[in-house]
Amino acid sequence: MGQRLIVVGGSAAGMSAAAKARRTNENLEIVVYEKSRFVSYGSCGFPYFLKGEIPRIEDLIVRTPQEFFKQGIHAKIRHQVLFIDPQERTMQVRNLETGEEFTEHWDKLILTTGGIAARPPIRGLALAGIFTLRTPEDALAVHAWLQQADVKWGVIVGGGYIGLEMAEALAARGLHVTLVEMLPQVMPGMDPEMAAHVLEELRRNQVDVRLEHPVEAFEGDGRVRAVMAGGERFPADVVILSVGVKPEVALARAAGIALGPTGAVAVDDHQRTNLPEVWAAGDVAEALHLVTGKPAYIPLGTTANKQGRVAGANAAGGDAIFPGVVGTAVVKVFDLEVAHTGLSERSARAEGYDVETVTISAPARAHYMPYHPPIHLKLVFERGSQRLLGAQMVGQEGVAKRIDVLAAALSARWTTYDLAGLDLSYAPPFAPVWDPILVAANVANR
Amino acid sequence: MGQRLIVVGGSAAGMSAAAKARRTNENLEIVVYEKSRFVSYGSCGFPYFLKGEIPRIEDLIVRTPQEFFKQGIHAKIRHQVLFIDPQERTMQVRNLETGEEFTEHWDKLILTTGGIAARPPIRGLALAGIFTLRTPEDALAVHAWLQQADVKWGVIVGGGYIGLEMAEALAARGLHVTLVEMLPQVMPGMDPEMAAHVLEELRRNQVDVRLEHPVEAFEGDGRVRAVMAGGERFPADVVILSVGVKPEVALARAAGIALGPTGAVAVDDHQRTNLPEVWAAGDVAEALHLVTGKPAYIPLGTTANKQGRVAGANAAGGDAIFPGVVGTAVVKVFDLEVAHTGLSERSARAEGYDVETVTISAPARAHYMPYHPPIHLKLVFERGSQRLLGAQMVGQEGVAKRIDVLAAALSARWTTYDLAGLDLSYAPPFAPVWDPILVAANVANR
Numbered sequence: 001m002g003q004r005l006i007v008v009g010g011s012a013a014g015m016s017a018a019a020k021a022r023r024t025n026e027n028l029e030i031v032v033y034e035k036s037r038f039v040s041y042g043s044c045g046f047p048y049f050l051k052g053e054i055p056r057i058e059d060l061i062v063r064t065p066q067e068f069f070k071q072g073i074h075a076k077i078r079h080q081v082l083f084i085d086p087q088e089r090t091m092q093v094r095n096l097e098t099g100e101e102f103t104e105h106w107d108k109l110i111l112t113t114g115g116i117a118a119r120p121p122i123r124g125l126a127l128a129g130i131f132t133l134r135t136p137e138d139a140l141a142v143h144a145w146l147q148q149a150d151v152k153w154g155v156i157v158g159g160g161y162i163g164l165e166m167a168e169a170l171a172a173r174g175l176h177v178t179l180v181e182m183l184p185q186v187m188p189g190m191d192p193e194m195a196a197h198v199l200e201e202l203r204r205n206q207v208d209v210r211l212e213h214p215v216e217a218f219e220g221d222g223r224v225r226a227v228m229a230g231g232e233r234f235p236a237d238v239v240i241l242s243v244g245v246k247p248e249v250a251l252a253r254a255a256g257i258a259l260g261p262t263g264a265v266a267v268d269d270h271q272r273t274n275l276p277e278v279w280a281a282g283d284v285a286e287a288l289h290l291v292t293g294k295p296a297y298i299p300l301g302t303t304a305n306k307q308g309r310v311a312g313a314n315a316a317g318g319d320a321i322f323p324g325v326v327g328t329a330v331v332k333v334f335d336l337e338v339a340h341t342g343l344s345e346r347s348a349r350a351e352g353y354d355v356e357t358v359t360i361s362a363p364a365r366a367h368y369m370p371y372h373p374p375i376h377l378k379l380v381f382e383r384g385s386q387r388l389l390g391a392q393m394v395g396q397e398g399v400a401k402r403i404d405v406l407a408a409a410l411s412a413r414w415t416t417y418d419l420a421g422l423d424l425s426y427a428p429p430f431a432p433v434w435d436p437i438l439v440a441a442n443v444a445n446r
Numbered sequence: 447m448g449q450r451l452i453v454v455g456g457s458a459a460g461m462s463a464a465a466k467a468r469r470t471n472e473n474l475e476i477v478v479y480e481k482s483r484f485v486s487y488g489s490c491g492f493p494y495f496l497k498g499e500i501p502r503i504e505d506l507i508v509r510t511p512q513e514f515f516k517q518g519i520h521a522k523i524r525h526q527v528l529f530i531d532p533q534e535r536t537m538q539v540r541n542l543e544t545g546e547e548f549t550e551h552w553d554k555l556i557l558t559t560g561g562i563a564a565r566p567p568i569r570g571l572a573l574a575g576i577f578t579l580r581t582p583e584d585a586l587a588v589h590a591w592l593q594q595a596d597v598k599w600g601v602i603v604g605g606g607y608i609g610l611e612m613a614e615a616l617a618a619r620g621l622h623v624t625l626v627e628m629l630p631q632v633m634p635g636m637d638p639e640m641a642a643h644v645l646e647e648l649r650r651n652q653v654d655v656r657l658e659h660p661v662e663a664f665e666g667d668g669r670v671r672a673v674m675a676g677g678e679r680f681p682a683d684v685v686i687l688s689v690g691v692k693p694e695v696a697l698a699r700a701a702g703i704a705l706g707p708t709g710a711v712a713v714d715d716h717q718r719t720n721l722p723e724v725w726a727a728g729d730v731a732e733a734l735h736l737v738t739g740k741p742a743y744i745p746l747g748t749t750a751n752k753q754g755r756v757a758g759a760n761a762a763g764g765d766a767i768f769p770g771v772v773g774t775a776v777v778k779v780f781d782l783e784v785a786h787t788g789l790s791e792r793s794a795r796a797e798g799y800d801v802e803t804v805t806i807s808a809p810a811r812a813h814y815m816p817y818h819p820p821i822h823l824k825l826v827f828e829r830g831s832q833r834l835l836g837a838q839m840v841g842q843e844g845v846a847k848r849i850d851v852l853a854a855a856l857s858a859r860w861t862t863y864d865l866a867g868l869d870l871s872y873a874p875p876f877a878p879v880w881d882p883i884l885v886a887a888n889v890a891n892r
Contacts, residue, residue: 411867
């Protein structure tokens with residue numbers, strides 16, 4: 001009998017780890033414990049499920065426990081891990097269906113307990129109709145609630161990715177949508193003047209955006225009826241609370257797994273924790289930020305999948321490395337593509353860099369093509385060295401993958417001189433002869 | 447009075463050079479001689495003008511001679527440079543309007559005479575209705591010809607970019623289009639199995655593609671009526687001959703400007719030729735290929751603009767560098783985006799590399815989104831080192847700018863391991879959580 005690998009948590013990172021471990025070592029016994037009824041789901045799809053573009057929540061599942069079983073992976077849903085004993089290499093598990101508890105031995109452990117939606121202690125938070133959106137159960141609960149005939153007013157709390165995607169989803173369902181945000185801008189990862197394009201798009205689509213409106217209370221009669229924010233009252237039949245994600249570190253902390261400066265589990269480039277034979281990956285873990293060289297907590301599905309794969313390979317006896325992240329993200333907001341990578345001007349200054357920036361607008365296609373919507377691009381770079389520190393991009397097309405060139409540039413630690421020399425693709429339907437990236441780099445190099 | 451810079455040739459490279467020289471040195475006298483009636487045009491737009499998407503040829507002009515004059519650049523159209531004397535630093539110029547010839551002195555010279563369309567000596571080549579497509583005059587001539595009521599049959603000779611774009615343009619005008627190609631594939635810069643996707647798209651759009659059909663003759667009665675190719679006869683009311691571009695080196699050669707191994711003008715990373723105070727840029731010149739480390743002749747608008755800018759800066763006393771090319775190109779073929787960068791498998795083998803390849807198909811969006819067309823991606827890399835040598839990509843969306851990540855990777859001399867670690871953007875409408883580039887890199891790394 002081979003050794004036993006237990007993976008705690010069955011979403012992207014966990015199942016990615018299990019599958020890679022299986023491919024790396026066929027003698028390993030692999031067990032995954034997952035609290036919810038689902039494994040291997042794409043939570044990034046929830047807003048599109050709720051918008052109505054994806055008919056069934058099951059469509060978001062990559063593979064079922066039955067399919068994993070055929071690969072020799074025991075994915076046990078509705079099982080909660082209560083306690084991990086790193087000395088004895090055991091864990092206490094509860095079967096949530098039967099209530100039964102049992103002790104399991106492990107030789108290798110991968111912790112992928114993920115993140116939890118922040119739920120600030122606001123009065124009325126327990127009212128029915130107030131939702132966060134992390135798990136398939138969350139998505140199904142929102143879906144069921146929206147089926148009610150009398151849901152006309154939706155309030156989104158928080159202007160990050162999920163808030164913006166849910167604003168679009170609820171608007172597409174015909175709800176009157178209010179978005180309340182504590183900060184003076186949406187998209188907190190971007191600088192204000194770039195986020196302003198997003199704000200404009202939201203308002204153009206009749207989303208009532210209220211900046212600098214911290215939520216004071218939820219009001220209702222068992223179910224939510226209104227949100228009090230910034231001293232104003234907004235009617236609400238449904239509330240989506242999307243004010244951030246925190247790492248689910250309770251198990252880790254109790255087991256003596258060290259957390260890093262961000263509060264998430266500290267890992268090295270092999271996804272190792274401080275404990276022998278224990279790895280961590282995904283939204284529970286930190287990642288090395290390649291621009292700052294420091295650990296960062298940027299919970300995203302792409303990173304979860306990659307880290308899971310690396311943890312799985314290493315737990316199975318391989319030697320894989322996760323190089324780190326540069327913080328690349330993209331979100332669709334109605335007809336806009338909104339993307340950023342690396343540091344914003346604000347975060348670069350906070351990190352102590354001597355910052356310069358360039359912001360340009362250039363068409364997404366050759367200027368003579370009948371349709372050539374603008375791309376707004378901001379480069380953040382270090383004065384003197386001209387080293388690229390980050391980029392932000394907004395436009396109706398050509399943004400989502402163009403940002404990846406700048407993500408690659410950050411990985412390569414390139415300067416704006418390097419950027420200006422890139423041999424980027426050109427044809428009139430896809431770019432101007434001077435790609436917006438080259439235009440921005442040329443301006444930066446003046 | 448400052449020194450005099452003369453730029454020979456007023457298309458992309460030439461006007462880019464003149465404009466950059468002007469910004470670099472305000473004391474320089476700058477004169478551009480251009481044979482045709484147009485300067486500063488985007489010849490890549492001709493197929494879209496002929497398709498009818500762009501109403502007027504003038505829309506393709508970036509700036510007119512009048513506008514350049516306001517910047518202090520004398521752009522003289524309909525002036526042909528007949529001879530350059532590098533010893534005396536003079537040139538002989540003919541005013542094509544008046545027939546007048548005169549001698550001009552120069553202190554600095556930038557040669558941007560561009561490329562000429564290949565016209566192989568085929569019987570019947572002089573018949574009316576047979577066109578190449580390089581200059582605005584060419585485009586206007588084709589346009590005028592197509593206005594004739596009886597133009598029903600179009601034959602494209604050559605399956606490169608221009609041939610493919612013109613097939614689409616003529617089909618959009620309702621012509622019956624035949625494309626005859628000497629080679630066993632279209633898109634000669636790609637490998638056959640990737641080019642097969644393009645072939646399929648052409649045929650799906652009723653373009654009658656005939657591979658391995660070298661043209662034997664054009665037939666007609668003063669105007670073209672048919673093309674004989676591969677032993678068959680294809681009716682033709684108009685023929686677009688797009689079988690390649692050659693550098694226009696007659697002036698250079700007569701002046702003693704050295705050509706490189708490709709037959710184009712040899713230049714260093716400052717766009718200097720072998721002669722003092724003489725630079726060259728654009729389709730007349732070579733460029734360093736960053737993958738092979740050898741000079742290459744890949745005449746494209748992006749390179750022309752960049753090289754022109756560098757030549758202009760240096761001729762004006764600056765110190766600019768053109769790092770080289772990786773051979774990135776994209777073309778729209780009906781509903782397909784077709785792109786490649788670096789070396790194809792065939793060209794990599796020809797260069798002597800020990801080549802491995804990986805070809806994958808992955809969706810352009812998350813698999814659960816209602817529309818998620820496939821992207822076909824081929825990576826070409828070196829066995830052992832896993833160094834990326836090239837990439838080819840075909841798909842209905844997400845190709846044009848995704849190829850640029852691979853172009854950047856070639857500039858960085860990355861391996862497939864480096865690729866697999868990239869922090870690429872992800873949101874369900876724009877990519878799967880494992881971007882096709884990461885999928886391909888992971889397969890390459892197995």
